[in-house]
Amino acid sequence: MRIALVNNNKPVSIKLAEEFLSKIKATGIAIDDENPDLVVTIGGDGTLLSAFHKYQHLLSTVRFVGVHTGHLGFYTDWRDYEIEDLIESLKHDKGESVSYPLLDVRVSYNNGEESDRFIALNEAVLKKVDGTMVCEIFVKEELFETFRGDGICVSTPTGSTGISKSLGGAVIHPRTEAIQLTEMASVNNRVYRTLSSPMIIAKDEWIVVKPIEEHGLIFTVDHLTFRDKKIDQLIYRIAKERVHFARYRHMHFWNRVENAFIGIANNHKQDRK
Incomplete structure (x- = not known):
């Protein structure tokens, strides 16, 4: 499998990107920015949008997976502290995906x-x-x-x-x-x-x-x-x-909506009880 990495310019994303590249190279997975099978983004939904447009000529063959270093996004499934788990999933990749x-x-x-x-x-x-x-x-x-x-x-x-x-x-x-x-x-x-x-x-x-x-x-x-x-x-x-996202674990769409727009309010309600 060939992987490309796209990250934003925030210090936390740059540091995490360096860590990811160091660890992924140790697995033997190839880094290929020109013709990847999978694009990993580190940042947020905006970073994934940039990666989507960069690689839109490969939409029939490429999948995307996002790591967010800020607030939870709709396209970014992984947190910054889950890099080890993500790499483990990449090592055992079986082509899992969902398309939109x-x-x-x-x-x-x-x-x-x-x-x-x-x-x-x-x-x-x-x-x-x-x-x-x-x-x-x-x-x-x-x-x-x-x-x-x-x-x-x-x-x-x-x-x-x-x-x-x-x-x-x-x-x-x-x-x-x-x-x-x-x-x-x-x-x-x-x-x-x-x-x-x-x-x-x-x-x-x-x-x-x-x-x-x-x-x-x-x-x-x-x-x-x-x-x-x-x-x-x-x-x-x-x-x-269609766009294809690598899904090694699934979060229901309505859970994403609830987390993004309602979750904080619900937490406040629980705190007041």
């Missing part, structure tokens, strides 16, 4: 620039900071609404716990083959109307967004940001690729 859906985003431009294709693990956001963003939103080929507001977010099921949730979106189990659109501060009055509620789009459907004005738009894909692109339209759908 991804977001396919096609972007075309009206200035002759070649179209782009992006894959998102979490979400893609289109917004306008200075002024109101106006765009037409289609479901498949049918116009659904003309949106006016700060922006829109389209997320994957695993990304539903991020920006989408902060906008009032639903938390979606990652076995669900769907994408979710949530609005950012939509304008709703007697003249302008939008649905205002999150929309969950089925696997065989897609979303088309056509900005009315191209100036001042900010387009993000996970942690990647693109400014002042002359966007003609965006098409969002479930990607044909």
